[in-house]
Amino acid sequence: MVEINGKGVCGGVAFGPICFYRRGQADTSRHTVADAQAEVQRFEAAKGKAVAQLGALYEKALQEVGEEGAMLFQTHQLMLEDLDYCESITGMITDESVNAEYAVQQAADTFADMFAQMDDAYMQARAADVRDVSARVLGILTGSEGGGIHSDIPVIVAADDLAPSETVQLDKSKILGFITQGGSANSHTAILARTMGIPAVIGAGDALQEAYDGKQAVIDGSAGQAFIEPDAETSARLHKKQDEERGQKALLDQLKGQPNVTKDGQEVMLYANIGSPADLDAVLANDAGGIGLFRSEFLYLESSDYPDEETLFQAYRTVAEKMGGKRVIIRTLDIGADKQAAYFNLPHEENPAMGLRALRICLTRPEIFKTQLRALYRASAFGKVAIMLPMVTSVWEVQESKKLAEEVRAELRAEGVAFAEDVELGIMIETPAAAMISDRLAQEVDFFSVGTNDLTQYTLAVDRQNDTLGRFFDPHHPALLRLLKMTADNAHKHGIWMGICGELGADLDLTETFLSIGVDELSVSPSRILPLRKKVRETEVSGIREGILAGIMA
Ligand code: PEP
Numbered sequence: 001m002v003e004i005n006g007k008g009v010c011g012g013v014a015f016g017p018i019c020f021y022r023r024g025q026a027d028t029s030r031h032t033v034a035d036a037q038a039e040v041q042r043f044e045a046a047k048g049k050a051v052a053q054l055g056a057l058y059e060k061a062l063q064e065v066g067e068e069g070a071m072l073f074q075t076h077q078l079m080l081e082d083l084d085y086c087e088s089i090t091g092m093i094t095d096e097s098v099n100a101e102y103a104v105q106q107a108a109d110t111f112a113d114m115f116a117q118m119d120d121a122y123m124q125a126r127a128a129d130v131r132d133v134s135a136r137v138l139g140i141l142t143g144s145e146g147g148g149i150h151s152d153i154p155v156i157v158a159a160d161d162l163a164p165s166e167t168v169q170l171d172k173s174k175i176l177g178f179i180t181q182g183g184s185a186n187s188h189t190a191i192l193a194r195t196m197g198i199p200a201v202i203g204a205g206d207a208l209q210e211a212y213d214g215k216q217a218v219i220d221g222s223a224g225q226a227f228i229e230p231d232a233e234t235s236a237r238l239h240k241k242q243d244e245e246r247g248q249k250a251l252l253d254q255l256k257g258q259p260n261v262t263k264d265g266q267e268v269m270l271y272a273n274i275g276s277p278a279d280l281d282a283v284l285a286n287d288a289g290g291i292g293l294f295r296s297e298f299l300y301l302e303s304s305d306y307p308d309e310e311t312l313f314q315a316y317r318t319v320a321e322k323m324g325g326k327r328v329i330i331r332t333l334d335i336g337a338d339k340q341a342a343y344f345n346l347p348h349e350e351n352p353a354m355g356l357r358a359l360r361i362c363l364t365r366p367e368i369f370k371t372q373l374r375a376l377y378r379a380s381a382f383g384k385v386a387i388m389l390p391m392v393t394s395v396w397e398v399q400e401s402k403k404l405a406e407e408v409r410a411e412l413r414a415e416g417v418a419f420a421e422d423v424e425l426g427i428m429i430e431t432p433a434a435a436m437i438s439d440r441l442a443q444e445v446d447f448f449s450v451g452t453n454d455l456t457q458y459t460l461a462v463d464r465q466n467d468t469l470g471r472f473f474d475p476h477h478p479a480l481l482r483l484l485k486m487t488a489d490n491a492h493k494h495g496i497w498m499g500i501c502g503e504l505g506a507d508l509d510l511t512e513t514f515l516s517i518g519v520d521e522l523s524v525s526p527s528r529i530l531p532l533r534k535k536v537r538e539t540e541v542s543g544i545r546e547g548i549l550a551g552i553m554a
C-alpha cells in the first residue's frame with residue numbers, strides 16, 4: 001500500500017482504479033525523409049482520417065446540440081480540405097524532403113498567425129480553428145490523439161494538474177474522484193470538483209506517480225489522502241467512513257424543505273454555484289433556493305469557438321426553466337487569468353490576473369458582450385434571470401454595461417422578441433476598489449455578490465493559483481472581513497441586498513460572522529447547502545452580533 005497526502009478540496013470517499021489524464025503531445029521536430037512522396041501519402045491518409053473523425057463528431061453534435069452547434073465540425077472539415085493549407089504542407093514535404101509532422105506544424109503556425117493579424121474579430125478567431133484541426137492531424141500522425149481519460153469504467157482521475165477547460169470536457173459519469181500533483185484549493189478545477197460533489201485531493205506532489213495508472217486506490221477527500229492498493233485494514237476503515245458520511249448525508253437530507261432561518265428569526269438565502277446546466281441535478285437534489293452564480297464562461301471554455309447567441313440562449317433558458325421561477329443569477333463572461341480560451345486570442349500578459357479579463361474584455365469587445373446579453377435577456381422570458389458583472393473596479397464600467405444592456409433591450413423590443421422588463425442587474429465585489437466605492441456602486445445596481453476568491457487575492461496580493469503561498473492566502477484576514485462589512489453596510493444603506501458567492505461563503509467557521517454582518521445571501525457549491533442550512537438553524541445571532549462586529553473593527 002502507498003499512502004499519498006495532499007490537500008482535500010471536496011470531501012467523500014471513493015474506491016476505484018487510478019487513471020492518468022493524457023494530453024496528446026505530438027513530436028513535431030524536423031527530420032529529413034528519404035521518400036517525400038510516401039510522406040505526402042502519410043499526410044493525405046492522416047488528413048482523410050481526421051476528416052472522417054470530424055464527420056462523426058458532426059453527426060454526434062447534430063443529435064446532441066442541433067444543427068447550429070454541429071456546424072463547427074463541418075467548418076473544420078472544410079479547413080482541412082482547403083487547397084492553400086494542404087498545398088503548403090505537401091509543397092514543404094516535397095520541396096524540402098521533411099517529415100509530415102513538421103510541415104503540418106509549420107502550416108498551422110503560418111496560417112494561425114495570418115488569421116490572428118487580420119482586423120476582423122471573426123477572422124482572428126479562425127486562428128484557433130487552424131490550430132485545432134492541425135492538432136487533430138498531428139495527433140493521428142504521431143499516435144498521440146486527444147487528451148482525456150481513456151476508460152470504459154468509472155475511475156479516479158489523476159493528473160499533474162488540470163486546466164478548467166480540461167476538467168469541463170471530462171465525461172463526468174466516469175469520474176469517481178480527482179487527485180492532482182499540483183493545484184490550489186481556490187483554482188477553478190477544485191471549484192468544479194466541489195460543484196460536482198466529487199471527492200478531490202490536490203497538491204499530492206511527486207508522491208503521485210504515473211506508475212500507479214490502472215492500480216486500485218481509495219481517495220479520502222475530507223482527509224486529503226489517497227491510498228494506492230490499500231491494505232485490508234485501510235479499506236475497511238474507509239468503507240466505514242464512507243458509510244458514516246452517507247449516514248450524515250441522510251440526516252442532512254431531512255433538512256430539505258426547511259427554511260434557512262436562525263433560532264432568533266434571521267433569514268438568509270442559500271443559493272448554489274454552477275458551471276453548466278449539467279450541474280442542475282445537484283442543485284435541485286440539495287434544495288437550493290436559487291442559483292447565486294452561474295459561471296457562464298464555462299460554456300465558452302467547453303467550446304472551440306465563440307458560442308453563438310442561440311447556443312448561449314438554450315443553456316440559459318434550460319437553467320431558468322428548470323429552476324422554475326427561482327432566481328438564477330448568471331454572471332457574464334469571466335474569461336482571462338486561469339480561464340483561457342485559445343480562440344479569444346488574448347495577447348500574452350505578464351500578469352493575466354490583473355490583465356484583460358472578464359468585464360474588461362466585454363467592454364473592449366462589445367460585440368461578444370452584446371451577443372451574451374441578447375441571449376440572457378431572451379432567456380429572461382423563461383424564468384427569473386438576473387445578470388451579474390464580474391471584476392468591476394469603477395462606476396463607469398457599470399454605467400457603460402448598463403448602456404449596452406439598454407441597447408440590447410431596444411433591439412429585442414424592435415424585433416418583437418420577448419424578454420422580462422424587470423431583470424435585475426448586479427455586480428460582483430471582487431476588487432478592493434469595488435468594495436471601497438460600494439456606496440456609489442450600490443446606487444447603480446440591484447444587488448452585490450462578493451467574490452471572496454478574487455477579493456482575497458487582490459486585497460492580500462496573494463495569487464489564488466499559487467499553492468506554495470499556503471497560509472498567506474487567508475480569507476479570514478481582518479482586511480477581508482472589514483471590506484465585507486463595509487460592502488454590506490453600503491448595500492443596505494442604499495436598499496439593495498448583498499451576498500457572497502466565493503468559496504468563503506461555505507466556511508462554517510464564518511457563518512456567524514456573515515449573519516452578524518447581515519449578509520443576505522450565501523451562494524455555495526450544491527453539496528454545501530444543507531450543511532450550511534444546519535449551521536444557520538443552530539445559530540442565534542442576537543447574543544453574538546455586537547461582539548463579532550466589534551472584533552472585526554478592533
Ligand atoms: C470569486 O472570485 O470569488 C468568484 C466567485 O469568482 P471566480 O472564482 O469564478 O473567479
Ligand code: MG
Binds near residue numbers: 390430451453454
Ligand atoms: Mg472571481
